[in-house]
Amino acid sequence: MIGIFDSGIGGLTVVKALMEHLSGYDIIYLGDTARTPYGTKSSETVKKYALENTEFLLNKGAEIVIIACNTASSVATESIAENFDVPIFEVITPAVELSINTSHKPCIGIIGTRATVKSGIYEKKIKEINPQARVYSKACPLLVPLVEEGWINKPETKMIVKKYLHPLKVRQINTLILGCTHYPLLKNIIQKKIGKRVSIIDSSVAVASNVKAFLEKHREIDDMLSKKGRYTFFVSDVTEQFEKIATSMLKRDIHLKHVKI
Amino acid sequence: MIGIFDSGIGGLTVVKALMEHLSGYDIIYLGDTARTPYGTKSSETVKKYALENTEFLLNKGAEIVIIACNTASSVATESIAENFDVPIFEVITPAVELSINTSHKPCIGIIGTRATVKSGIYEKKIKEINPQARVYSKACPLLVPLVEEGWINKPETKMIVKKYLHPLKVRQINTLILGCTHYPLLKNIIQKKIGKRVSIIDSSVAVASNVKAFLEKHREIDDMLSKKGRYTFFVSDVTEQFEKIATSMLKRDIHLKHVKI
Numbered sequence: 037m038i039g040i041f042d043s044g045i046g047g048l049t050v051v052k053a054l055m056e057h058l059s060g061y062d063i064i065y066l067g068d069t070a071r072t073p074y075g076t077k078s079s080e081t082v083k084k085y086a087l088e089n090t091e092f093l094l095n096k097g098a099e100i101v102i103i104a105c106n107t108a109s110s111v112a113t114e115s116i117a118e119n120f121d122v123p124i125f126e127v128i129t130p131a132v133e134l135s136i137n138t139s140h141k142p143c144i145g146i147i148g149t150r151a152t153v154k155s156g157i158y159e160k161k162i163k164e165i166n167p168q169a170r171v172y173s174k175a176c177p178l179l180v181p182l183v184e185e186g187w188i189n190k191p192e193t194k195m196i197v198k199k200y201l202h203p204l205k206v207r208q209i210n211t212l213i214l215g216c217t218h219y220p221l222l223k224n225i226i227q228k229k230i231g232k233r234v235s236i237i238d239s240s241v242a243v244a245s246n247v248k249a250f251l252e253k254h255r256e257i258d259d260m261l262s263k264k265g266r267y268t269f270f271v272s273d274v275t276e277q278f279e280k281i282a283t284s285m286l287k288r289d290i291h292l293k294h295v296k297i
Numbered sequence: 298m299i300g301i302f303d304s305g306i307g308g309l310t311v312v313k314a315l316m317e318h319l320s321g322y323d324i325i326y327l328g329d330t331a332r333t334p335y336g337t338k339s340s341e342t343v344k345k346y347a348l349e350n351t352e353f354l355l356n357k358g359a360e361i362v363i364i365a366c367n368t369a370s371s372v373a374t375e376s377i378a379e380n381f382d383v384p385i386f387e388v389i390t391p392a393v394e395l396s397i398n399t400s401h402k403p404c405i406g407i408i409g410t411r412a413t414v415k416s417g418i419y420e421k422k423i424k425e426i427n428p429q430a431r432v433y434s435k436a437c438p439l440l441v442p443l444v445e446e447g448w449i450n451k452p453e454t455k456m457i458v459k460k461y462l463h464p465l466k467v468r469q470i471n472t473l474i475l476g477c478t479h480y481p482l483l484k485n486i487i488q489k490k491i492g493k494r495v496s497i498i499d500s501s502v503a504v505a506s507n508v509k510a511f512l513e514k515h516r517e518i519d520d521m522l523s524k525k526g527r528y529t530f531f532v533s534d535v536t537e538q539f540e541k542i543a544t545s546m547l548k549r550d551i552h553l554k555h556v557k558i
Contacts, residue, residue, distance in 0.1 A: 069338070070332070070338060070342050071331070071332050072337075076333075076445070076536060076538065077330070077331060077534050077536065078534050078535055078536055081331050081533075081534045150538070177442070177446055178439075178442055178443065178446055178448070181438070181439055181442040182439065184337070185438055185439060187439070191456070192453055192456050192457050192460070195452070195453050195456070196453050199453070272342075273338050273339050273342045274339055275337060275338065275339055277337065277411070
């Protein structure tokens, strides 16, 4: 199975992208809702949680693991790869590779949680590929709670998005990376506020196409993955809100299984 | 010592009120920042966290414990009282007692997290004392992240507060309970939006005066409490944000100690 974890509901945007790119592949999802959010926590704490989540997915039979959370991807990927011997995917590199190719003079904006932005990982990875690229980032810590409240189209959300994007807009970025798996749910507002000429890179879609390419190249791993269209959702805390948002996002009935991590 | 815990920074409003009401008493504070927020989580999960926090404070030498978090107060007080043999204070009853006395025809609004409002505990306790009281409540889940971001005076915060208070305003409440220890930090905006004729009950101040009255009555317990003006702050996750807000809120340098819960 393909194992995916996130701190909460954000990673469901990755599940959605996988359903489109790798239709029929069995997926096991873990939302660590008892300890959500990760983006305001220290990297040591997030690393500990990410290792526990990975172990849980492997015990449940995952053959590959996707870290569907930018915060965990930015601080915990190395630890996970050192500790477990399965292919690990994170959401940062695929988005970085896409962002470099949208313009011959990349001027890239990054939005994410406080922890992701503080890690500086996007800047580092972009500069490694293209040292001439200009990169600006902005932490947007209120967007996760706004999405988790379902305030997708409220005027207050639009104002807050506009305020957060303002410093990137004055830099005249031509590419914007949505550096948090919650943000694709706000993509329409973000596109409107940043301007239609700016290419938006959705890390959920980027990682899904990355996994697809990997499996096409590594048939021996692809053969191990079951493909019966089964989707299993575990959460470390059951709340109505999660079930509601998940059902509306994935457009199917979601039954949550409660687990202790 | 007086032990206090909260999911994060909200309980510092209780520390502040205690510094005024019981100046000089030693206080040990635990902010469970590794697992914050509590208000969006299930009651089983919050109960588990609250028991662990209480145990931590007792091991550190607390003689009485204040649950400085409305969510934990509403779902975990009973479990804590059953499991530990020290005086336990919660933030709900003192606010309820005050709210009943502000008007001879109480029409009381309550704002809090989703978990607190869902528990229905304020309504229950108010009706027990005065079955004629009219009570309306409204969950305001975005106020905690707004406070934790330090967006105290931003126009977006004012709009969101106004939107949340609207249904209470049309009910013409005469009393409003701030049913979350974060909310006193938004008291000015809340007063402005709900109208100056509405009495606002701050549960942080209510519990502090309650503890003071208790200690005046129970001299044997008061004698056990050390009074050297020492304040110790533990957090389960260290973030800059916490230190910054705590220092500005309590108007003194705060040094955080990191603990594993």
